[in-house]
Amino acid sequence: MALIKCKECGKKVSNKAEVCVGCGYPIKLKKGSSTIEMTKKSLKLQLFISKYTMWLSVIIAFVFMMIIDEMTIVEEKYHNYFTYTLIAMGVNIFWYFLTKIRIWWNHD
Numbered sequence: 835m836a837l838i839k840c841k842e843c844g845k846k847v848s849n850k851a852e853v854c855v856g857c858g859y860p861i862k863l864k865k866g867s868s869t870i871e872m873t874k875k876s877l878k879l880q881l882f883i884s885k886y887t888m889w890l891s892v893i894i895a896f897v898f899m900m901i902i903d904e905m906t907i908v909e910e911k912y913h914n915y916f917t918y919t920l921i922a923m924g925v926n927i928f929w930y931f932l933t934k935i936r937i938w939w940n941h942d
Contacts, residue, residue, distance in 0.1 A: 888926035
Protein backbone atom coordinates (compact mmCIF):
# COMPACT_ATOMS: atom_id res chain seq x y z
CA MET A 835 0.00 0.00 0.00
CA ALA A 836 1.43 3.34 -1.05
CA LEU A 837 0.36 6.86 -0.25
CA ILE A 838 -0.36 9.05 -3.24
CA LYS A 839 -1.33 12.69 -3.53
CA CYS A 840 -4.95 13.50 -4.39
CA LYS A 841 -5.18 15.42 -7.67
CA GLU A 842 -8.02 17.59 -6.38
CA CYS A 843 -7.10 18.61 -2.81
CA GLY A 844 -3.46 17.48 -2.47
CA LYS A 845 -3.93 15.31 0.63
CA LYS A 846 -2.11 11.98 0.87
CA VAL A 847 -4.37 8.96 0.54
CA SER A 848 -3.93 5.24 0.01
CA ASN A 849 -3.61 4.11 -3.59
CA LYS A 850 -6.15 1.39 -2.77
CA ALA A 851 -8.80 3.86 -1.66
CA GLU A 852 -11.66 4.40 -4.07
CA VAL A 853 -12.10 8.08 -3.21
CA CYS A 854 -10.13 10.73 -1.34
CA VAL A 855 -11.24 11.04 2.29
CA GLY A 856 -10.68 14.80 2.15
CA CYS A 857 -12.65 15.81 -0.93
CA GLY A 858 -14.28 12.69 -2.40
CA TYR A 859 -12.26 12.80 -5.61
CA PRO A 860 -12.06 9.31 -7.21
CA ILE A 861 -8.65 7.70 -6.67
CA LYS A 862 -9.24 4.35 -8.31
CA LEU A 863 -9.95 5.13 -11.90
CA LYS A 864 -12.61 2.96 -13.41
CA LYS A 865 -12.75 2.11 -17.07
CA GLY A 866 -13.79 5.21 -19.00
CA SER A 867 -13.38 7.50 -15.99
CA SER A 868 -11.04 9.88 -17.80
CA THR A 869 -13.98 10.89 -19.99
CA ILE A 870 -16.06 11.47 -16.87
CA GLU A 871 -13.31 13.61 -15.35
CA MET A 872 -13.03 15.71 -18.50
CA THR A 873 -16.81 16.17 -18.51
CA LYS A 874 -16.73 17.28 -14.91
CA LYS A 875 -13.98 19.79 -15.67
CA SER A 876 -16.02 21.10 -18.58
CA LEU A 877 -19.09 21.44 -16.37
CA LYS A 878 -17.07 23.24 -13.69
CA LEU A 879 -15.85 25.70 -16.32
CA GLN A 880 -19.40 26.23 -17.59
CA LEU A 881 -20.60 26.81 -14.03
CA PHE A 882 -17.83 29.36 -13.45
CA ILE A 883 -18.57 31.23 -16.68
CA SER A 884 -22.34 31.20 -16.21
CA LYS A 885 -22.08 32.40 -12.61
CA TYR A 886 -19.89 35.39 -13.43
CA THR A 887 -21.70 36.38 -16.61
CA MET A 888 -24.94 36.26 -14.63
CA TRP A 889 -23.52 38.66 -12.05
CA LEU A 890 -22.10 40.88 -14.79
CA SER A 891 -25.53 41.13 -16.43
CA VAL A 892 -27.09 42.01 -13.04
CA ILE A 893 -24.56 44.84 -12.61
CA ILE A 894 -25.15 46.12 -16.14
CA ALA A 895 -28.93 46.00 -15.61
CA PHE A 896 -28.49 47.99 -12.39
CA VAL A 897 -26.41 50.61 -14.24
CA PHE A 898 -29.06 50.95 -16.95
CA MET A 899 -31.75 51.29 -14.27
CA MET A 900 -29.75 54.13 -12.72
CA ILE A 901 -29.29 55.83 -16.11
CA ILE A 902 -32.98 55.55 -16.94
CA ASP A 903 -33.96 56.77 -13.46
CA GLU A 904 -31.73 59.88 -13.71
CA MET A 905 -32.90 60.97 -17.15
CA THR A 906 -35.98 63.15 -17.45
CA ILE A 907 -36.51 62.29 -21.10
CA VAL A 908 -35.54 58.67 -21.53
CA GLU A 909 -34.23 57.75 -24.92
CA GLU A 910 -35.63 54.66 -26.58
CA LYS A 911 -32.19 53.08 -27.01
CA TYR A 912 -31.68 52.85 -23.23
CA HIS A 913 -34.94 50.96 -22.89
CA ASN A 914 -33.77 48.58 -25.62
CA TYR A 915 -30.38 48.09 -23.91
CA PHE A 916 -32.11 47.43 -20.60
CA THR A 917 -34.41 44.88 -22.26
CA TYR A 918 -31.46 43.13 -23.91
CA THR A 919 -29.66 43.04 -20.57
CA LEU A 920 -32.67 41.47 -18.87
CA ILE A 921 -32.88 38.85 -21.62
CA ALA A 922 -29.16 38.11 -21.21
CA MET A 923 -29.63 37.84 -17.45
CA GLY A 924 -32.49 35.36 -17.93
CA VAL A 925 -30.39 33.26 -20.32
CA ASN A 926 -27.47 33.26 -17.87
CA ILE A 927 -29.68 32.24 -14.96
CA PHE A 928 -31.14 29.42 -17.07
CA TRP A 929 -27.62 28.33 -18.13
CA TYR A 930 -26.39 28.41 -14.52
CA PHE A 931 -29.22 26.22 -13.20
CA LEU A 932 -29.03 23.89 -16.19
CA THR A 933 -25.32 23.41 -15.49
CA LYS A 934 -26.05 22.75 -11.80
CA ILE A 935 -28.58 20.08 -12.84
CA ARG A 936 -26.09 18.53 -15.27
CA ILE A 937 -23.44 18.39 -12.53
CA TRP A 938 -25.92 16.72 -10.19
CA TRP A 939 -26.97 14.30 -12.94
CA ASN A 940 -23.37 13.30 -13.75
CA HIS A 941 -22.41 12.85 -10.10
CA ASP A 942 -21.21 9.31 -9.39
